[in-house]
Amino acid sequence: MRDKYQPKLELLPIDIRGYRAGNTGIDYVHRFSSGKPGPNALINALTHGNEVCGAHALAALFENDIRPNRGTLTLSFANVDAYHSFDMDNPGASRFVDEDFNRLWSDEILGGTRQSSELTRARQIQPVVADADFLLDLHSMHLPCPALMLSGTAAKGRRLANAMAVPEYVVADPGHAAGPRLRDYNAFAETRAEQTALLIECGQHWAADTGAVAVHAVFHFLDALGLIETEAAAPFLAAHPPAQQMIExxxxxxxxxxxxxxxxxxxxxxxxxxxxxxxxxxxxxxxxxxxxxxxxxxxxxxxxxxxxxxxxxxxxx
Ligand SMILES: [Zn+2]
Known part of the structure; x- marks a missing residue:
């Protein structure tokens, strides 16, 4: 088995227990409403518990008191049980508890009778996902690869990825045969629906840079959607991002x-x-x-x- 690559543990989990009590009735889900018309943007972290950059990016939003000036901003930490199982001696094991959280996203699977730690959590946050007009799902990779945006094959995903202007590489990808991802849930996967989802792979799970890429991504997302003033986003945006390259x-x-x-x-x-x-x-x-x-x-x-x-x-x- 080829697994010669031994990653360094630079970016580590942070304590997110302070974010447990949200204002939605669902643990680790927070909603900020501007009171003005506009889209509901969902930023989701920890679909995979070992992909800690998402926790860092949401913490940056909380610590800087980022609030939407139109529409609604929803922030969720998804697989917190997996995240809390992180072990420095076996960091990859915190990816999930029972199964991949990111292969459960159809009404058939969520509405079925099968049980697992991930299904329980997915069923809790399903209404939050169903309610979102735009989703940015924050991920990272095992191997040290530059950041990739997975935009899906529909033009709407590519448009939003281009409006964000980061990361450099945008991949128009069909889903996985093994099961639908969060970003493929219902309207997100329908070409003609307006709801749009992006999945960003921010870099190697525990590389120091990956946290910075995730922070840039959430601010570019909110800026692209016009949910925060450009001046508020400016300190957190990537400096001089290179032109994007599209991969089919x-x-x-x-x-x-x-x-x-x-x-x-x-x-x-x-x-x-x-x-x-x-x-x-x-x-x-x-x-x-x-x-x-x-x-x-x-x-x-x-x-x-x-x-x-x-x-x-x-x-x-
Ligand atoms: Zn992932």
Whole structure:
């Protein structure tokens, strides 16, 4: 198994217990209403308990008393039970308690009879998600890859990502076969509905920079939606962000055997110039790039049969 990469623990969990009592009747969910018309923007942290940058970003909003000047701002810490299980000796284990919180987001699954720690929490915050016009879901990655915005395949996601102007890389991705993500819930996934959701991968889970990327992202989101004055956002915005680059996902490589391995230590966003380049082997079968300038998106560090090894993409205008 290829897991040679041992991340440094620079960005650590913070104490969020002070945010437990919200004003919504749901623990760790806060709502600030401007009293004026405007959208309801939801910023969600800790969909995965080990992705601590989201907690840092929400704390920055609380500590700076950020309030919307129109519409409503809703802040939620999702999988707090997983987050609270963080262990310095095994930090990845705090990703979830029973199952991936980010594969449960359909009314069929949420309305079913199955039980788990994550389903209980998802059922609690479902009304909050259903009520949101815009969602920014804060995530991070195991491998040290530059930040990526996953905008979905609909034009509305790309428009909002472009309005935010960060991060540099925006990936138009279809969802996961393994189950719908928070950002795919109901209206968010409907091309013609106005509700729009973005998922940002802010960098490596515990890298110092990742916290700063998450803080930039939440302020760019609120600025893009016109929920806060540009002057209020200005101190927290990224200085001179580079022009954005759009990547369209061409297809996933799904792992077939127990013996999948990459040819190199890919971290993501590598561009393979020539079509037909071998990027790995699945058992005896070589894995080839299907086109020139093929972008590797979020290669897995833990290949398992049936899972996605990597998604392949290409830069588009
Ligand atoms: Zn995540």
């Amino acid at each position: 996902v061409v297809g996933p490589i799904t792992i077939q055997t127990e013996a999948f391995r990459f040819s190199d230590d890919y971290n993501g966003l590598e561009v393979i110039p020539k079509a037909g380049t071998i990027i790995g082997h699945d058992g005896a079968q070589p894995v080839l790039t299907p086109h020139d300038d093929c972008v590797l998106i979020m290669p897995t560090h833990r290949p398992r049969p049936g899972q996605t090894a990597v998604r392949l993409g290409k830069f588009i205008d």
